[in-house]
Amino acid sequence: MDASEEPLPPVVYTMENKPIVTCAGEQNLFTSIYPTLSQQLPREPMEWRRSYGRAPKMIHLESNFVQFKEELLPKEGNKALLTFPFLHIYWTECCDTEVYKATVKDDLTKWQNVLKAHSSVDWLIVVVENDAKKKNKTNILPRTSIVDKIRNDFCNKQSDRCVVLSDPLKDSARTQESWNAFLTKLRTLLLMSFTKNLGKFEDDMRTLREKRTEPGWSFCDYFMVQEELAFVFEMLQQFEDALVQYDELDALFSQYVVNFGAGDGANWLTFFCQPVKSWNGLVLRKPIDMEKRELIQRREATLLDLRSYLFSRQCTLLLFLQRPWEVAQRALELLHSCVQELRLLEVSVPLGALDCWVFLSCLEVLQRIEGCCDRAQIDSNIAHTVGLWSYATEKLKSLGYLCGLVSENGPNSEDLNRTVDLLAGLGAERPETANTAQSPYKKLKEALSSVEAFEKHYLDLSHTTIEMYTSIGRIRSARFIGKDLAEFYMRKRSPQKAESYLQGALKNYLAEGWALPVTHTRKQLAECQKHLGQVENYLQTSSLLASDHHLSQEERTYFCQEILSFAGWPADSPGTKVVLPMHSFAQLQDLHFDPPNAVVHVGGTLSLEMTVYSQMPVPVHVDQIAVNVHFSIEKNSYRKTAEWLTKHKTPNGIIHFPTEGSPLPASQKSLPALELSEMFERSPSDNSLNTTGIICRNVHMLLRRQESASSLEAPVGVALEDGAHVLRCSSVTLEPGANRVAFRTQAKEPGTYTLRQLCASVGPVWFVLPHIYPIIQYDVYSQEPQLHVEPLADSLLAGIPQKVKFTVTTGHYTVKNGDSLQLSNVEAMLVLCQGENRAVIYSNSREESYTSVFRIQSSDKVTSIGLPATPAYHVIEFELEVLSLPLAPASSGESDTLGTPEIPRRQKDRQKREPCMVTTDHKVSIDCPWSIYSTVIALTFNVPFRTTHSLLSAGTRKYVQVCVQNLSELDFQLAKSNLVDTRGSADLQLTPLNVPSPQHIHSKQSVFFIWELKWMQEPPPALHCQFSVGFSPASEERLSISLKPYIYEFQVESFFWLTTAATGRCVGRAVVLSPCPCLPRPLTECTWK
Structure with a gap:
């Protein structure tokens, strides 16, 4: 609606129906009392207690007092509550017994007989006392005698049905007291009658509803009955209860339509399947649309007629309840559901007629709400009405496209004929809106009259709707309206106005993941950008469309060729780049x-x-x-x-x-999967299936707001x-x-x-x-050259040839012919030269490149290893054999020939439990061709044997026993064992008692050798011995060199009277004293460790 237009004056409708109370007797008397009675009756509220446990309510009773006629009494079968007399009152001011007997009694009798004939038991007799008449009569009986007679004659068991009203027209305390008692009685009887008759009516209505499955049942007849109940509630100003009745009718009809669509149709629905011939929209400006009500009563109403009348009644009651925003909400639901119901019932509707009906209805609801609310209320409740604005905009757009008002050439003859037919279906404008300048009827008629008028109304509606959506933060909905507006601008050749709306819609579709709308909108955007000459944007959109598989191959090829065509054009300026x-x-x-x-x-x-x-x-x-x-x-x-x-x-x-x-x-692709489950609703009475559907249980996860930046x-x-x-x-x-x-x-x-x-x-x-x-x-x-030397085995053993691996990483250095490694010779370690030495040269990726022969030259002090020519960033690997020689014998018994430090007592105890090999280190200095500094490496060799000796006695005979223990993992052959006196004494003889053949010693095992000591003269004070034994690995491989024997030196002092221990190679020296073995005894042993 135009913002400049003044709001319509508020229109408030009230129901004039009131409960009917008949008045018999003296009409002039009642006429004089009526003004006071009509004012006093609704002044005090009464508590209305209803059946079925419904909450009590306080209501103000009003009545429509009419003269008693027999025609007013309900006939059998008449269920109309609005014309039902709820109470019958007889008025009299008779004070004379004769008059009572002559006329009043007969008149009361006739009145009671008529009521009994119609089974009416709700009545009241009112005797009005008038002091003025009492003074004029001299021989009258007291007032009570008339009342008593009436009670005796007509109220034998219901004496409370006769009341006295004293001087009702006076202003006195007695009069007021009399009025209060009378009004309380009147209200009570009226409410009792009302409750009783209303309960009976409701029971009859339920009975009628339960017969809905029987043939011949008519929804229109039932509609009139339940609407009668709604009228009664409205008459009592119980608008909420009245609204419930219409809501129940609405739900009942909707369920029948849904069942019809599922194949379970009722016969009476055929009345509502007749073709639609009028589409003049909702009528909301009068409380009851009697024209449509009569159509329903005669079973001639169409679906739109029934829905229009039903909603108009709901709207009236909602406005009475001051809930105008619920009117807007219900109206939007109604309009959408009507469209679906017409499809379910397969009703014939002319093309565009439904769009006209929806458009008129939207504007009618909006104007009806504006007529009841001020501008501040409307502005603060835009969220409730914007849906109607949007729906009206959508339908007006459809009408514009249908009637040719958006085409480039304007409407043709066919479009004009369709427009005439649509306007004819609107009929004449209603009298209540004829004087309104901007009524829905006038707006639609004007919008369809010309292209310019349509553009004006459509743009006004669109911009108003977009502004409303934007003001309440519903940007998404505003962009979808903008999308339609952009299509309109493109048809009007205004691409500069359309681009921003298309961009907004595209942003929404992308954020929500709608693939097909994205494709469609991009095509429109590409057309818009091409018309505007936005080269870079157009090429970017074209590339997106060329890769879009929702388009056909021809369309994708077209957009790809657009890019290639631009790439083939000569550039405006050299070096210009379009970056995509x-x-x-x-x-x-x-x-x-x-x-x-x-x-x-x-x-x-x-x-x-x-x-x-x-x-x-x-x-x-x-x-x-x-x-x-x-x-x-x-x-x-x-x-x-x-x-x-x-x-x-x-x-x-x-x-x-x-x-x-x-x-x-990504955010859309990572959304959780739909969690769907079936939903059934059954009737609580007969457990029949009412509705079925599908419920999404994780809708709160799916409908969370997505960031617009995604x-x-x-x-x-x-x-x-x-x-x-x-x-x-x-x-x-x-x-x-x-x-x-x-x-x-x-x-x-x-x-x-x-x-x-x-x-x-x-x-x-x-x-x-x-x-x-x-x-x-x-x-x-960039890597420095490196030399790395490591043994091939876990440990090197002394005395036998061992292989050592040399790894030369050349790094950035190129090895030339003549470059060599210069090893300084170590006296106790030899580098063994083989006949032919080969080196393996790897590339940087450790792939084998080739092998090369290199030469080893040895002199007294230096061993030279000639390196093969190798490019940078390669690896040279070769193996050499080295041999660690046995050490020379110690010069005296006190010296430590191996240089082994003194072992602490705890370590000695541990060695007793776990003997270990003695190690010796050899440090070798190597000169490399890429460095002026020498590289020092250390090789550690392990002595494979541990040797101990002991002195044995047998009487006066002495024996020396040597134990050789193999601590390594290899097996050895021992041969040529020998024990000699290093001082070469001629008087001492060492006689071997050993097996001459070679001895095989396994890993972790021991071999014992024994010699007998014999002397010619007095024994020397000390015996200096050297034990030697040849050894070689037990494998069958023949060695290229001869190995040096293993040597163990020890000495025994005062061996005749004292047993003395000397240290061998692996242990320290200790002395153990024992008594002199003078007496013959078995062979004994003393061992030094």
Whole structure:
């Protein structure tokens, strides 16, 4: 409605129906009392207690007092409550007994007989006392005698049905007391009669409703009966109860229509299936539309007639209840449900007629509400009425398209004929709106009269609705109205007005994930941008449409050709670039590095291969595909090795990118699944199925507000990076689907290279992926040469050849012919030279490249290992055999020949339980050709044997026993055992008692050797012995060199009288005293450890 128009004056309707009370007897008497009676009766409220446990209410009783006539009494079968006399009163002021007997008694008798004939038991006799008449009569009886006679004659069992009203026209305390008693009685009897008759009416109505399944039952007849009950409640100003009656009728009719659509139709519904011939909208400006009520009563009403009348009554009661905003809510529901009911009942409706009816009804409801509310109330309750504005706008738009008022050439003859037919169906304007300048009838008629008038009304309605939606924060709904408005502007060739509305609608569709509306809106937006000459925006929208699979192949090809055509045009200025987002043009699927660890040394070559999935429907020739690379160098990164840099890389060098198969935002794709369940509602009386449907149990999760920023539309400005490091692949043709694109680069500077941006250029059009995710990096390192020496076995054993592995990592150094490793010789360790030595040379990726022979030259002080020529960033590996020689014998019994420190007592005890091998370290200095400094390495050798000795006695005979224990994991052969006196005494003889053949000693086992001591003269004070035994591994392999024997030196002092222990190689020295073995006894043993 126009904002400038003044609001209509408030219109308040009241019902004039009141409970009927008949008055018999002296009419002049009642006429004189009536003014006071009509004023006093409704003044005091009465408590109305109803049946079925309904809450009591306080009501004010009013009555319509009419003269008694027999015609007013209800006949049998008449259920009309509005014309039902609820109470019958007989008025008399007779004070004379003769007069009473002559006339009054007969008249009362006739009155009572008539009431009895019609089974009416609700009556009251009122005797009016008048002091003036009493004074004029001299021989009259007291007043009570007349009352007593009346009570005796007519009120034998109901004496309270005769009351006295004293001097009703006077102003005295006695009169007021008499009035109060009379009014209380009148109200009580009236309410009792009303309750009784209303209860009987309700019972009859329920009985009639329960017969609805019987043939011949008519909804129209039942409608009149229940509406009678609603009228009674309205008559008592119980508007809420009256509204309930209409709501029940509404629900009952709706259920029948739904059942009809499900195939369970009632016969009486055929009356409402007749074609619609009039569509003049709702009538809400009078309390009762008697014209439509009569149509319902005669069973001639159409569906729209019934719905219009029913809603008009509901509207009247809601306005009485001061709930105008519920009128708007119910009206919107009614209009939508009527459209569905017409379809369910398959009612024939002329094209456009329903649009006219809805449009007129919307404006009628809005004007009716405006007539009852002030502007402040209307503005604060826009949320309740904006739905009607929107629906009216939608229907007016439909009428405009239907009648040719939006076409470029205007309406044709067919459109004009349709417009005439639609206006004819409106009929003449109603008298109550004839004088209103902006009535719904006039607005519709004017809007359909010309193109200009339609545009004016449609734009006014659209802008008003958008403003209302915006003011209450319903931006989504405002944008959908704007979408329709944009289509109208495009038809009117005003693309500059349409663009903003299309952008808003597209933003909504994207946020909510509606794929098909997104496609449709983008097509409209592309057309709009093309007309406006927005090249960049048009190309971006075209790329999105070219990749949209909801379009046909021809449409996609058209938009792709639009891009290619622009790319083929000569640029206005050289160097001009149109930068577009890449996600609509192509997508990254995976990337493969070669080498797979994405680590390369300086000067090396790195290859990477991308799988690019083209979204275009046709092959596209791309000038170049470039990857912008960001270079960064960390502190000391040049010292990092290839192994360190490979720790956090993928093992196969393949990185997969997340797919973007859906044009919907991530938030929409991550919504929870629908949780649906069936819903059944059954009748509480007979358990029959009333309604069925589907309920979504997690609607609170699905309908949460989505952030408006969640859009897949790329930002307006996509930054094109300019970096010094770029990987390029030129002249590539991208076929629809997956394409492999290869890049190669030679590493120049050490550091970390991060792939930042992917660009594809087609002429001046650049498709840019601003950020490559996940983060992808490759590393370039510069490594120093390194030498690493390690044994091949877990531990090195002294006395036998052992293999040692040399690993030379060349790093940035190139090994030339003549470069060698210079090892300083160690006296106790030999480097064994074999006939031919081979080295294996690996590339940086640890792939075997080739083998090469190298030479070893040894002198007294230096062993030279000639390295094969090897390029930078390679690895040389070779093996050498080394031999740790046994140590020379100790010079005296007091010296520690192995240099083993004194062992604490606790450690001695532990060694007693767990014997361990003695170790010896050899430090070797190596000079490398790439460094002026020597590299010192330490090799630790373990002595495989542990040797102990003991002195045995048998009488005067002495024996020396040597125990050799194998502590290593290898098996050995022991041979040529020998024990000699190092001082070479001729008087002492050591006679071996051992087996001459070689002894096999297993791991963790011991072998014992024994010699008898014999002497010619007095024994020497000390015996210095050296035990030696040859040993070799028990394997069948023959050694290329002869091995030195294992030597164990010890000494025994005062061995004849005292038993003395000397330390061998593995233990310290200790002395143990024992008594002199003079007496013959068994062979005994004393062991020093």
